[in-house]
Amino acid sequence: MKRVLALIAVLALVNSGCATSLDETQTGALGGAGLGAGLGAIIGNQTGHTGAGTAIGAGAGALAGALVGEGMKRSRQATKEELRREMAQQQYGQYGQPYPPQQPAYQPPPQQPQQEVHTKYNARTGQTFPERFKYDPNTGEELQYIR
Secondary structure, eight states: HHHHHHHHHHHHHHHHHHHHTSSSHHHHHHHHHHHHHHHHHHHHHHOOOOOHHHHHHHHHHHHHHHHHHHHHHHHHHHHHHHHHHHHHHHHHHHOOSSSSOOOOOOOOOOOOOOOOOOOEEEEOOOEEEETSSSSSTTTTTBEOOOO
């Protein structure tokens, strides 16, 4: 039991000494490994396998801590990005765009859509249709060419 407490103390010391130079993922992994090792040692001691419990607990704790740390890092980055967008919107929305938008030198006139020529008809209904139709879409009858 004294070894377990010594291991926890060493991991806590290492974790606190490196916390300033590590990112959230690494810090979470170290903290999780320390907590997992402690819990694994306690559980392993109850089953008679203290070393195995410590190793398994440290690995599982490191993984869980790294996942939590990564989530914290992504959340912090998303918050920063959202603040940047809000600040940019306030800056440019309040005072207008920093430069007026440039107009193109030449704008061609808008094109009128071409009218389709109706070259086929339905003899029964008298409706006319463009060349691309083979059958009347309403009745399904075959169309004939206009003479």
